[in-house]
Amino acid sequence: MKGSIKIGRILGIPIYINYTWLFVFAFITYMLAVDVFPSDERNFSQLTYWLLGICTSLLFFASLLLHELAHSFVCLKNGIPVKSITLFIFGGVARIAKEAEKPSLEFLMAAAGPFASIALSAIFGSIWWFTRGVYDPLSSMTGYLAIINLGLAIFNLVPGYPLDGGRIFRSIVWLITGDHQKATRIASQTGKAIGYLFIAGGVFIIVRYNMWEGLWIAFVGWFLTMAAAGTSRQATIKQSLGGIKxxxxxxxxxxxxxxxxxxxxxxxxxxxxxxxxxxxxxxxxxxxxxxxxxxxxxxxxxxxxxxxxxxxxxxxxxxxxxxxxxxxxxxxxxxxxxxxxxxxxxxxxxxxxxxxxxxxxxxxxxxxxxxx
Ligand SMILES: [Zn+2]
Missing domain, CATH: 3.10.580.10 (CBS-domain)
Structure with a gap:
């Protein structure tokens, strides 16, 4: 991806941050320190709110990375090389060198990410539970991280290919029909349809309620339709090259x-x-x-x-x-x-x-x- 800086290597995989992620990092830190945490009315100092904002953003970043590493771990375990992991404005993306050869492996590769996010949500949720009223800054932070990781898992489980949920959906269609290309076609059509639903929902919200939230939902929908179109184009290319030497x-x-x-x-x-x-x-x-x-x-x-x-x-x-x-x-x-x-x-x-x-x-x- 263009405009990315390498920050290190984990499991032998180079990890990159796209510059768009830096805006997200700054925005989330600002929002948490100025708006979200102070609204708890716990009256921490300004410095505490900012430290909480920065720590929470960093842990959110680590959570995204763990989500991608979970996908990558299953790939590596099954002999599929992972070329890189990049974090950008919509989250993370792990580039793998080739696709799974069996529906069961594709299912595991796709499910590993949301599974990791749910596990993280449970871990942060239990820290929140045990520190409530005992150590409030920590409970504020972990409570927020539990919710955001759960949100990440739910969003990724939306069955719109190429989201994780769409890949899980494709692996199931693939298992039932035994036809990988047909499964890809059905999954990317479903992905496009879900993208349009997001756009329609977003427009509805803009008209009826809140401008910004609706705009954001419509934007995500647009991104989903574009991504689904991209993957169906890729599938067509692969189909056309079949049997060619x-x-x-x-x-x-x-x-x-x-x-x-x-x-x-x-x-x-x-x-x-x-x-x-x-x-x-x-x-x-x-x-x-x-x-x-x-x-x-x-x-x-x-x-x-x-x-x-x-x-x-x-x-x-x-x-x-x-x-x-x-x-x-x-x-x-x-x-x-x-x-x-x-x-x-x-x-x-x-x-x-x-x-x-x-x-x-x-x-x-x-x-x-x-x-x-
Ligand atoms: Zn994922």
Whole structure:
């Protein structure tokens, strides 16, 4: 996600915070310190209210993270890599490299998050119960966190795909029908319908009661319809790529260069061709590849004295394909290793063609247009 900063690693998964989350953090802290906690009329000092606001926001942040970690934990346990967790304005999102292969696993992956939020709500709720009247600042804070975690669980259980509840719904339809694509279609249609219900409900509230709450509900509804449309588009792409092999989609519009060229010479190529990626070859045999990312690691004053061979990604570190690899698997692999270009080779590293994410998506799109 754009505009995110990395804050650390848990279970080997990089954790990011999107800048939108910082606004939420500031807003929640302010709201708690100035409005929510003082309305308890317990007459704590200003400083206590602000400290409570900050602690509660931080624990809310930790709760969101634990929700995502619960999803991730089930994935990792079942051999599905998790690429990252990002916290942003609507909560958190864990990026997983591929989808579950069985409905039962999808059910567990989806249910783990809301389960964690309910468990957190129970833990905060019991601390609230035992500290009531004994230590009021702590009980105010934990009482609020119990409610907000319960709210988080309930919202996520709304059966609108791609929310957790929608994924649970899809896994059940998948189990009943035995058809993953049909289940995805039904779940994303339901997701869209629920999004429209939220929008309609929001508009109704704006008209009848309170402007801001209605606007917020309608906004969430809009977000849900967009997300559902996005996932159904993804499902269509996957459907279109079924049965397609690397040999069918590879393209030949790549440029091969020699490893003895200097970076300065390659820079001229870039300026003339607009290409940002080159294959390094010796008599049609692949030696490696070089892209602007490799370039960025070398200071410009050294471009004259550095050769392509010195900084290229060597062939052994590249993901190579053969003509029989299936297209859908390639797309998933690209997501998994975060690489948008892969080279198709024969048994002796002779180049047969190039596959890019763009070429895969364009192929899927044109195939779909032909079908309709
Ligand atoms: Zn979740």
């Amino acid at each position: 690397a040999g069918d989609v590879m393209v030949s519009d790549y440029i091969s260069i020699s490893s003895v060229l200097t970076l300065k010479q390659v820079h001229v190529y870039i300026a003339h061709t607009g290409k940002l990626f080159f294959l390094v070859t010796d008599h049609e045999r692949l030696l490696g590849s070089i892209s602007v990312e490799n370039f960025a690691r070398v200071p410009q004053q050294e471009w004259d004295s550095t050769t392509v061979g010195q900084i290229m990604t060597p062939v052994n570190d590249m993901q190579l394909l053969n003509t029989e690899d299936d297209a859908l698997g390639i797309l998933e692999k690209m997501d998994e290793v975060d690489d948008n270009r892969m080279v198709v080779v024969d048994g002796h590293n002779g180049i047969l063609g190039l596959i890019t994410r763009d070429s895969l998506l364009r192929f899927a799109l044109s195939r779909r247009q032909m079908a309709t």
